Amino acid sequence: MNNNDIFRLITSAFNLKDTSIAKTFASTDMKVTTVDIATWLSEETDNAETTLTDVQLASFLNGLINMKRGKREGEQPKPETELNNNMILQKLRIALNLKAEDMLNTFEFVGVEFNKHELGAFFRKPGNKHYRPCPDAVLRDFLMAVEAQREASLG
Incomplete structure (x- = not known):
């Protein structure tokens, strides 16, 4: 699975719409556009140029943690530059407590x-x-x- 596949599964699992997705990214100070979101959610545009990077997916997952558990005090965690399925599963576990x-x-x-x-x-x-x-x-x-x-x- 690529990052877009994982992103689609997560947004579907949590029934997240574009505005919620944008707010999730914004909670980690990452700016994304509705065009970015639509591209990532579309299976027709899956290619190397339109795939979420590990940093973008990590930011989204950190934002999901913020959304589900509340933003923690102080400095926010930096998004990982490399993700694997174990790390994604761990972030989902934290988000869902x-x-x-x-x-x-x-x-x-x-x-x-x-x-x-x-x-x-x-x-x-x-x-x-x-x-x-x-x-x-x-x-x-x-x-x-x-x-x-x-x-x-x-x-």
Whole structure:
């Protein structure tokens, strides 16, 4: 998955419209235009020139944390220059204020089962012997589960 795919999944999971997306970026002092947002959300314009950079996606995720948990006092975190699925999953976990059990329950919502140790491996530091890279499918399943839970709670 590229950053635009992840961005589309996140905005869908949280049912974010263009104005909310712009506010999310703005909370991290990153200026984006409605044209930028439309380009990133469009599957027809996926190419190297129109793909969100890791810094832009990290800023968006930091803004999502601000939106869901409130902006923290003092200096805001700097967006990472390189992201991987593990870091994205961690930022989503923080934004949603989820503990391990909550995440396991979220995954079960779409029929995906992990134990605490398997899930915890995604949140280890890369040098740790128990570290495991997060596959695209796991990140996609998590975002689909978040969206399914949101929809179930609405109706």
